[in-house]
Amino acid sequence: MSTNTSTSTNTQDxxxxxxxxxxxxxxxxxLSALERYWAEDMVxxxxxxxxxxGLAEFKKFAEANAAGASSRTSSPCSCNSASPACPPPPPPDTATRTGSRDDNRRAPP
Known part of the structure; x- marks a missing residue:
């Protein structure tokens, strides 16, 4: 087996x-499947x-994100936090803004 074929196989694996x-x-x-993919001393x-x-620290992080994701499916996050668990707020809609310098602009179609 040539090196190129071996490298390609390893990459595909x-x-x-x-x-x-x-x-x-x-x-x-x-999260019970984590042990199949990560060693205890993973980074x-x-x-x-x-x-x-470590796997334990990553598992805590993953559990917190999974809990946050399931709570966001029923209602949007309103914390306005920079936390990775919170999505960024949507951009303001220029068609509904009042009192700004954009009042005379048309909203995109």
Missing amino acids: NITVVRNFIDNVLNTGD WRGGSLGEYH
Whole structure:
């Protein structure tokens, strides 16, 4: 087997693992599946979502996000927080604003 074929196979295997993690853990919220994908000493470097050291710490983070996601499905978040668990507020609608310099602009069709 050539190196290129081996590298391609490893890349495809890695893609499959990541897709399965997203489908089985993130999309369904099945946190019991975390142990299939992460070692106890894992490190999650999630950019704006933070950095979590160890499976237990990441699981707490994932549980908090799963709880927040389920509560947002029934009602929108109104905390106006910069927390990753809260979506950004929608942009103001220029058609309904009053008293601003945009009063004379037409709203986009």
